[in-house]
Amino acid sequence: MSSRGAWLGALECMPRLEQSYVSESAYSPSTLEPDGAEKNEQRALIGGNVHIKAHCSHFLCDPSCHVSFHSAPYIRDAWSRCLSWAARFVAPSYRNRAEMRIIFYEDRDFQGHSYECSSDCSDLNYHFSRCNSIQVLSGCWMLYELPAFMGRQYLLQRGDYPDFHYWMGYNSSIMSCLMIPQHRGSYRIRLYERNNFGGKMMESAYDCPCVSDIFHHMDIQSCNVFDGYWIFYDQPNYGGRQYYLRPGEYRRFSDWGAINARVGSFRRVADVS
Numbered sequence: 001m002s003s004r005g006a007w008l009g010a011l012e013c014m015p016r017l018e019q020s021y022v023s024e025s026a027y028s029p030s031t032l033e034p035d036g037a038e039k040n041e042q043r044a045l046i047g048g049n050v051h052i053k054a055h056c057s058h059f060l061c062d063p064s065c066h067v068s069f070h071s072a073p074y075i076r077d078a079w080s081r082c083l084s085w086a087a088r089f090v091a092p093s094y095r096n097r098a099e100m101r102i103i104f105y106e107d108r109d110f111q112g113h114s115y116e117c118s119s120d121c122s123d124l125n126y127h128f129s130r131c132n133s134i135q136v137l138s139g140c141w142m143l144y145e146l147p148a149f150m151g152r153q154y155l156l157q158r159g160d161y162p163d164f165h166y167w168m169g170y171n172s173s174i175m176s177c178l179m180i181p182q183h184r185g186s187y188r189i190r191l192y193e194r195n196n197f198g199g200k201m202m203e204s205a206y207d208c209p210c211v212s213d214i215f216h217h218m219d220i221q222s223c224n225v226f227d228g229y230w231i232f233y234d235q236p237n238y239g240g241r242q243y244y245l246r247p248g249e250y251r252r253f254s255d256w257g258a259i260n261a262r263v264g265s266f267r268r269v270a271d272v273s
Helices: 002-014 037-045 075-086 092-097 211-215
Strands: 101-107 111-117 133-138 140-146 150-157 159-161 177-178 188-194 198-203 222-227 229-236 241-247 248-250 266-267
Touching: 133 140, 150 188, 150 241, 198 211
Parallel strands: none
Antiparallel strands: 101 111, 101 133, 133 159, 140 150, 140 177, 188 198, 188 222, 222 248, 229 241, 229 266
């Protein structure tokens, strides 16, 4: 069989990847966007009716496929190459998420009942009643004072936090958490003086310890995050309330959870794990 035939046979044999590894939407061509020829090649290989299904160390062939995956070395080789190629593009943030770990402790200095978490959680009250110390083993996390990602927000990166003052907390209430995906590309954000992207505009790709020094006032009514993940602080020098911003449009300050338009400083979220 020709090399082209082996690839086609492998594609026909490709079963669907279980949801425990990655959501199906991650394989949609609209969500996978390498540049240039790689984008076209990726869509040819992964798009359309191609489905992948893997379970631990063995693969289950589609019943409609009449090629024996296990008895044909060229098919096995083509499948392995294709899967390795696809892994370069398919949902890198999902792979990164599997590596993130955080441990919550009810008492200070990492004492008392503990709970280890490796995923987003909208209500941590099921696992502990208070949180007085935290160990971030890997990744970057956004913690929230209230369930459903509400209330005061706190950015935590890898390290030890022996009591809530170390994460600039006001009390021992941590009721929900979000993992912040790793970002390896460029950063870009625009800040606007008025709602709906009106008035004076400021664009940045770097941290800013004092917004008023550049923007000449501290009221930011709307913003547009083009690349990367950012944190707003309502005080200069990265102090005060924190607000987590993902790529997207924020037409008014309430869209990023703020109680007013004050932004004293902002910075990029960079994973130091």
